[in-house]
Amino acid sequence: MNTLTVFCGAKKGNRPIYIQAAQKLGRLAAELDVEIIYGGSSSGLMGAVADSALEKNGTVTGIIPEELKPQEIAHQHVSRLITVNSMHERKALMYEKGDAFVALPGGIGTLEEFMEVITWGAIGQHEKQCALLNVGNYYTPLEELLEHMVHEGFLAKHIKEKIVIEEDVEALLHKVNS
Template sequence: MKSLAVFCGSSPGNHPIYMKEARKLGERLAAEGITLVYGGSTVGCMGAVADAALEGGGKVIGVIPKSLKDVEIAHEHLTELHVVNDMHERKALMAEHADGFVALPGGAGTLEEWFEVFTWAQLGYHQKPCALLSIQDYYQPLYSLFDHMIDQGFLKREFKDLVLIEKDSAVLIERIKNYRANYHPKWSERRKK
């Protein structure tokens, strides 16, 4: 594991634990020598994870769309900052630079970014780990939603099993480092007919 894409909020959240844990993840990545790939901002949890990684001597690659450069306040002190045309380019470039993906608490944008790479894993487009750092059980409702999707026949249990979820960043990083893909073709039952 050389690099990890982190999707997270450009907001700090309503509880100081979110910023604290974002910093903790950044510190851990730097200590492990894992390059942080993220959205390129200085604000919210995005800024916290990047600042902590940089302060720890880590490498940080930021990717930010032109339209968000001023809104999300692009970080000018990164190892690399890529300014791209739109969100599609942002996500593609982040995925290209990353050996795995983790979502910290965030809003719709965080979920959209994470779900895209998780969907790619289901389709076999990549075999990189997709993880959730569930600070204060933030992602427990989502994890429960996966069970509902399975019960209703819209998600295979094998795909839920692709998701690594932990409350502690150190434990999560170890699981990501030891991840071995166990890909199950999404449409295998249709090919048999």
């Protein structure tokens, strides 16, 4: 794995463990010489991932729509900041550039981005690893929903089982990188 696309919130959330996990992911990715591809913001978990990777001399590429630059406060110190015209273009480029995908805690945008890559994998558009960093059990309700979808016959069990779900950053990176 040379690049890791990270989906996460432009907000910090209510618990310090979210920022700590984002920082650890950024540091470890840099130490593994894995480039971070992310949404380009300097705020929230996005900013924490980017700043931590940069502090360890990592490579970080931010991709941000022009309209969100003021709202998400575009990061001015990343290795590359790519400005695009729309959210659709942002997502397409993030997907294209990533060798694997991981979602940290975030809101509806994070969830939508992650579910789209899961969907694309399910219909055969890619074979890339998809992972949820379940820090503080943030994604436990989603994991339960996915199990419910399998139980109710709307999601194939093998698709759900492909999703790496880990509480520990190091364990997650190891599984995604193998």
